[in-house]
Amino acid sequence: MSTSPVLLDFTFEKAGQTNKNFNQANFSNVKIRCYRLDNAKQSVIASEAEIIRVIECEPVQKILNQLRNKSSNVKPFVDGTHVSINSRHTPDLSFGAGFLLMKLSRAVCIEGKSCQDNVLEPDQLANRCNTNEVQIGQDVYTVYAPFGATEFINSCSRGCLSNRVENLLYLIDGRLGPNCEGAPVYSSKETYDENHLIGFVMARIAVDTQQTGFSFVVPKHVVYNALVANVGSSTLGKSQSLESAGLQKTLSVSTSEDLHGANSNLTNAIKNCVRIEFKNGWGSGVVIAPGIILTNSHVIGFGEDNFEPIWVRWMGNSTRANVIFHVNRSCLLDLALLKYDSNFGPKGLEFANSPPERGEKVFCVGYPLLVDLKTPSLSSGVVLNSWEGSAGFSATCSTHPGASGGPILRINTIKQANVSKYVSKVSLLGIVIGVITVDGTPFNEVNTCISTSAIKQPLLNFIKTNDAQHLQCLEHHDDYWLKSLLHAKCKY
Numbered sequence: 001m002s003t004s005p006v007l008l009d010f011t012f013e014k015a016g017q018t019n020k021n022f023n024q025a026n027f028s029n030v031k032i033r034c035y036r037l038d039n040a041k042q043s044v045i046a047s048e049a050e051i052i053r054v055i056e057c058e059p060v061q062k063i064l065n066q067l068r069n070k071s072s073n074v075k076p077f078v079d080g081t082h083v084s085i086n087s088r089h090t091p092d093l094s095f096g097a098g099f100l101l102m103k104l105s106r107a108v109c110i111e112g113k114s115c116q117d118n119v120l121e122p123d124q125l126a127n128r129c130n131t132n133e134v135q136i137g138q139d140v141y142t143v144y145a146p147f148g149a150t151e152f153i154n155s156c157s158r159g160c161l162s163n164r165v166e167n168l169l170y171l172i173d174g175r176l177g178p179n180c181e182g183a184p185v186y187s188s189k190e191t192y193d194e195n196h197l198i199g200f201v202m203a204r205i206a207v208d209t210q211q212t213g214f215s216f217v218v219p220k221h222v223v224y225n226a227l228v229a230n231v232g233s234s235t236l237g238k239s240q241s242l243e244s245a246g247l248q249k250t251l252s253v254s255t256s257e258d259l260h261g262a263n264s265n266l267t268n269a270i271k272n273c274v275r276i277e278f279k280n281g282w283g284s285g286v287v288i289a290p291g292i293i294l295t296n297s298h299v300i301g302f303g304e305d306n307f308e309p310i311w312v313r314w315m316g317n318s319t320r321a322n323v324i325f326h327v328n329r330s331c332l333l334d335l336a337l338l339k340y341d342s343n344f345g346p347k348g349l350e351f352a353n354s355p356p357e358r359g360e361k362v363f364c365v366g367y368p369l370l371v372d373l374k375t376p377s378l379s380s381g382v383v384l385n386s387w388e389g390s391a392g393f394s395a396t397c398s399t400h401p402g403a404s405g406g407p408i409l410r411i412n413t414i415k416q417a418n419v420s421k422y423v424s425k426v427s428l429l430g431i432v433i434g435v436i437t438v439d440g441t442p443f444n445e446v447n448t449c450i451s452t453s454a455i456k457q458p459l460l461n462f463i464k465t466n467d468a469q470h471l472q473c474l475e476h477h478d479d480y481w482l483k484s485l486l487h488a489k490c491k492y
Contacts, residue, residue: 049102049103050102050103051100051101051102052101052102052103053101053230053231054098054099054100054101055098055099055100055101055223055226055227055230055231056097056098056099056226056230057097057098057099057218057222057223057225057226058097059168059222060097060168060169060202060218060222061097063165063166063168063169064097064169064216097202097218099182099200099223099226100182101227101231134161134164134170134198134219135161135266135267136161136162136163136164136266136267136270136375136378137160137161137266137267137270137363137378137380138160138161138187139158139159139160139187139189139380140158140159140160140161140172140174140185140186140187140198140217141156141157141158141185141186141187141188141189142156142157142159142172142174142176142180142183142184142185142186142201142215143155143156143183143184143186143192144157144176144179144180144183144201145179146176146177146178146179146180147177147178147179148178148179156189157174157175157176157177157180158174158189159172159173159174159175159380160172160173160363160378160379160380161198161378162214162377162378162379163373163375163376163377163378164375165373167219168218168219168222169202169216169217169218169219169222170185170198170199170216170217170218170219171214171215171216171217171377172185172214172215172217173213173214173378173379173380173397173398174201174213174214174215175213175398175445176201176204176215180201180204180215181201181202181203182200182201183200183201184197184199184200184201185197185198185199185200185201185217186198197220198217198219198220199217199218199219199220199222199223200217200218200220200223201215201216201217202215202216202217202218203215203216204216205369207369207400207401210442210444212368212369212398212400212444213379213398213444213445214369214377214379214398265411265424265425265426266363266409266411266424266426268426269349269365269409269426270365270375270376270378270409271314271315271346272286272287272314272346272347272348272349272407273285273286273287273314273365273366273367273376273406273407274286274287274293274312274313274314274346275312275313275314275367275376276293276295276299276300276310276311276312276321276338276405277310277311277312277313278300278307278308278309278310278311279307279309280305280307281402282367282402283295283296283299283300283367283402283403283404283405284299284365284366284367284368284376284402284403284404284405284406284407284432285299285312285338285405285406286349286365286405286406286407286428286431287345287346287347287348287349288348288349288351288428288459288463289347289348289463290342290345290347290348291339291340291341291342291345292324292337292338292339292342292348292463293312293321293337293338293339293340294335294336294337294405294431294459295335295336295337295338295404295405295431296334296335296336296404296405296431296432296433297326297327297328297329297331297334297335297336298329298334298404299336299404299405300323300326300336300338302326302327302328302329303323303326303328303336304329307323310322310323310338312338312340312345313374314345314346315374315375316374317344317345319340319341319344319345320340321338321339321340322338322339322340323336323337323338324337324338324339324468325337325462325468325471327474327475328475331474331475331476331477332391332477332478332479332482332483332486333391333450333455333474333475333477333479333482334433334450334486335450335455335474336405337462337471349407349409349426349427349428350425350427350428351427351428351452351453351456351459351460352410352427352428352429352430352452352453353427354453355386355388355393355451355453355454356383356386356393356395356410356429356430356449356451356453357383357386358383358384358385358386359382359383360382360383360410361380361381361382361411362380362381362382362383362395362397362408362409362410362429363378363379363380363381363397363408363409363411364378364379364380364381364395364397364398364399364403364406364407364408364409364432364447365377365378365406365407365408365409366399366402366403366404366405366406366407366432367402367403367406368399368400368401368402368403369400369401369402376406379397379398379399380397381395381396381397381398381445381447382395382396383395384396384446386451387481390451390454390479390480390481390482391450391451391454391455391477391479391482392433392448392449392450392451392479392481392482392485392486393430393449393451394436394446394447394448394449395408395447395449396445396446396447397432397445397447398444398445399432399435399444399445399447400444403432404432404433404434405431405432406431406432407428407429407430407431407432408428408429408430408431408432408449409426409427409428409429410426410427410428410429411424411425411426412424412425412427428452429451429452430449430450430451430452431449431450431452432447432448432449433447433448433449433450433486434447434448435447435448436448436485448485448486454477455474458470458471458473458474459471
């Protein structure tokens, strides 16, 4: 039987002095209380702990320093956007990649077992590491105590694996609250053990003072490497060598049950999401045919400014692009088309064959927040609402500056007859326009989108004939629901 890691939430009863050395001496006068949930007795048990050592993870710290020092002007979205790391235990961002190795001062029984029986051993971190990659789009589950409240111990938040940074840092859209730092992240919502452990939350991501819903997670194999480097395998116990454990690789996780094996198709689909760059910033777009990109007109300033040259980047590749169609600022359908050399690059996504359905699961793909990432980031959500006859719909994905023009993806799964196998198909359901803003406050998890079911016929006619006259109807579209939403509440 697999053992489950014991969940801890701790508070500092007496503030210690911290400095840039961030060593054990700084916490000599700090008392830590650990809280555990005893499921058998339905009660919370407390014990004290002491810090054995501060574990520094230098490879992750280098990545954080690079991101922390970036300051990007992302017009026409938000001026001077920068990314900050928010962690209650790390007052200085240079300490963002530190871990605390703690020891309980006394054993606490939980469900009839001592705490030592439930501790995740270092070897268990190593044994599950191999050369298989974590799947982008994988459902992930973070277990923690929001706000440090004992009433919330063992709370579970669901999101998806949004992106990877050099296989040393994961980005998830877990929509986590305060006190999530150090929480374990799993690939299963039912079994919290070493087989399904992905990593540990390092910090939530904020833009200025606003939380984004995204968080950084340090993979478990990276944590193990840091433990061995700082403490030594002999101190930790009988551990495998790094080479035999394959710790320089990424860990393996099971495929999300909701995707039914769709991850490979999802991976291929997101390759059609591109980053559109120009001298004043960037946005997102989606390839709908060889050499043709669909995006928002506001991404290129509605054609009012000189945005040349325009570069299109995807998966580490880049090429020049030209604007071949755009609507003006007064048009409802915020659309533009770019063209690039069709001899290379993505070949395009298929349009969805039916309108959005309220409650269906979707993925938003784009390049929000961090322009330096070579691959797009994902956020999962559902269709919040749609209106029959309207070209617009709303969704609950987490979107931010840079995501405008990015695709909203639908995944259909069909079980094959007479076999226990699912066939999946990823299609383009729509593109993001912006988010709902009320009294100047943006709600980044309420997105306004354009449905491809309302625009695909003119686009298909243009792709087939290369005749721009087929696109003129997009400039004169009238839509009461979309008009009221865009003019009153939607912000780019």
